[in-house]
Amino acid sequence: MECLGVVLQIKDNKAYLMTDSCEVVCIKKQPGMYEGMEITFDYSEKINISNTFVKYSSVVAGVAAVFIAIMLYIGMLPSNRIYAYIDVDLNTNWQLMVNKDNKVIDVKINDSNSKFLMEGLNFKSKPLDKVLVDMVEKLKNNGMIDLNSQNKVLITTCLNDDEIKDEEQGYKNLEPSFRKIKDELLDRNIETYFLKAESEDRKLAADNNISVGRYSIYKNSKEKGINIDLEKLKENNISEILEKVDVGNELDIDKSNTDQSNQNLIPTDNGKENNGDKNGNEKKGNDKNGNNKNENEKKGNESYNSEDIDLSLGGTGDIDALKSLEAANIETQKVIQAIQQQVYKNIANETEKANMEISKIKYDPSMSIEQKNKKIKEIESELIKKIEQIKKEGNEKAQAELSKLEKKAKDLLPQIK
Amino acid sequence: MQRRLIDYQRKNEKSSKVYPFSYFEEDESHDFEYRYLVERDTDHVYNFEVREEFASFVNKMKDFGITMDDLVKNMPKHRDSRKTCAKIAKYIAEDDELYKKFNTKKTIPFKDIADYIDVSQRTVERNRKYIIALVLILKSDLDIIKNYIKNLE
Numbered sequence: 386m387e388c389l390g391v392v393l394q395i396k397d398n399k400a401y402l403m404t405d406s407c408e409v410v411c412i413k414k415q416p417g418m419y420e421g422m423e424i425t426f427d428y429s430e431k432i433n434i435s436n437t438f439v440k441y442s443s444v445v446a447g448v449a450a451v452f453i454a455i456m457l458y459i460g461m462l463p464s465n466r467i468y469a470y471i472d473v474d475l476n477t478n479w480q481l482m483v484n485k486d487n488k489v490i491d492v493k494i495n496d497s498n499s500k501f502l503m504e505g506l507n508f509k510s511k512p513l514d515k516v517l518v519d520m521v522e523k524l525k526n527n528g529m530i531d532l533n534s535q536n537k538v539l540i541t542t543c544l545n546d547d548e549i550k551d552e553e554q555g556y557k558n559l560e561p562s563f564r565k566i567k568d569e570l571l572d573r574n575i576e577t578y579f580l581k582a583e584s585e586d587r588k589l590a591a592d593n594n595i596s597v598g599r600y601s602i603y604k605n606s607k608e609k610g611i612n613i614d615l616e617k618l619k620e621n622n623i624s625e626i627l628e629k630v631d632v633g634n635e636l637d638i639d640k641s642n643t644d645q646s647n648q649n650l651i652p653t654d655n656g657k658e659n660n661g662d663k664n665g666n667e668k669k670g671n672d673k674n675g676n677n678k679n680e681n682e683k684k685g686n687e688s689y690n691s692e693d694i695d696l697s698l699g700g701t702g703d704i705d706a707l708k709s710l711e712a713a714n715i716e717t718q719k720v721i722q723a724i725q726q727q728v729y730k731n732i733a734n735e736t737e738k739a740n741m742e743i744s745k746i747k748y749d750p751s752m753s754i755e756q757k758n759k760k761i762k763e764i765e766s767e768l769i770k771k772i773e774q775i776k777k778e779g780n781e782k783a784q785a786e787l788s789k790l791e792k793k794a795k796d797l798l799p800q801i802k
Numbered sequence: 803m804q805r806r807l808i809d810y811q812r813k814n815e816k817s818s819k820v821y822p823f824s825y826f827e828e829d830e831s832h833d834f835e836y837r838y839l840v841e842r843d844t845d846h847v848y849n850f851e852v853r854e855e856f857a858s859f860v861n862k863m864k865d866f867g868i869t870m871d872d873l874v875k876n877m878p879k880h881r882d883s884r885k886t887c888a889k890i891a892k893y894i895a896e897d898d899e900l901y902k903k904f905n906t907k908k909t910i911p912f913k914d915i916a917d918y919i920d921v922s923q924r925t926v927e928r929n930r931k932y933i934i935a936l937v938l939i940l941k942s943d944l945d946i947i948k949n950y951i952k953n954l955e
Contacts, residue, residue, distance in 0.1 A: 391947055396870065401873070401874065403947050404950070405953065406881055406884070406950075406954065407947075409873045409874055409877055411870070411874045421852030421853055421856050421946070434875055
């Protein structure tokens, strides 16, 4: 629609016109325009000023939204709020503070002898599992841990109550990291135990100058009616403690996984002990001795009576008893080995004698071949009888030694009980 | 030669169409005079004077705290509402006392005009900027626009 208008003002790139219907409009400035000029223009040329504002505001809002999205993505906005405290007990004790994304914010070393762990450690905003594995590697490099032998680590998680409303979800959030840690540490011959702890426990542990993990063990045992000496708990090696106390895995990293590991734990441990103790022993003795020990351990693990644990952690008495039992076991092994050697020696002697006689008979010209064969057979059967006799005697002796050991073990075990 | 003349005539016909015929029908004598003037005074001196006039109008608007952007944004959309605004503006511009009040207070003296004009205060307030602009135009020497306002009524 064509309109007639007078230019009122020219400003920047715009011209303000008064149309013949007394409407003030704004159009794009054209060359040769001056104030007071009467021109015809198309009504669609009109610039809608309020619209331009809306247009720009939407652009600005879009840019702001993208900017915020980027900020969120980079993780600058979620800030460095502590989401959980991860307490690690492995020969030494340290604490990792992580944020919502399982990234480490801060590390606190509780043992003054292990300050080297912090040296050159780049932990800021790194994933929890990586930092933990790095620290374990450092421990290994500094000789604090021997990865050739079986080690146990206790990882205690304490969620920050101020940050987390839903506790279950909170632990779930940490699970992926824990799963990685478990796998990584298992490759390094370290078995992982997970425990949960309350904020209160953390404070109490700090008051008692004990690590949160150890305090949790103490608390859990106490709830089950078992008294463990706090001082002993402080001093003992974490691997020993974990061996003696069934802490279980409170955090189900992966249900099927943990179940397996829990089930596997006991039998494999026993199996290893058996192998170590009774190498070269006679089978009968092994079985009996093994059974004896197995029974004892099973009692400890399965029935989990307060008394049982008391005896296993109650003080130095039990450890002494176990030590003497072990010594006796080794001694018996030696005696049995000696008996075995004696048996082999006797058998060798007898066979040599028999061989000599046989060769004599063979070269005797006064005997016929039939006679020779008959005699040789007689000697052979005699030899077999003798060997059996020797073996029987040896077995009896070994049996006697084993029964002695058994008796000793029985004597010692009631003491512990 | 004849053809050229015909062509020229046709061209002139087109350019004359720029101005609507309504101009000739209504108030004929005045419009013709006005057109005559415009065509004759397209010299630089006249341009300069007109420009000055427009500049002073914009400055006066500034005194009232109104920019051209404000005016465009607050433009009454319907011709009828513009008509009522023009009526109010004319009333203020023609009454010297009212204009004095308007100039000193820099607002529309609604109380004084309420009795004569049947418009709600809300409407006046909403179109305040436009009315002020119209009053200023009517009180200035912007003849072209004054003509537009006259035509509007």
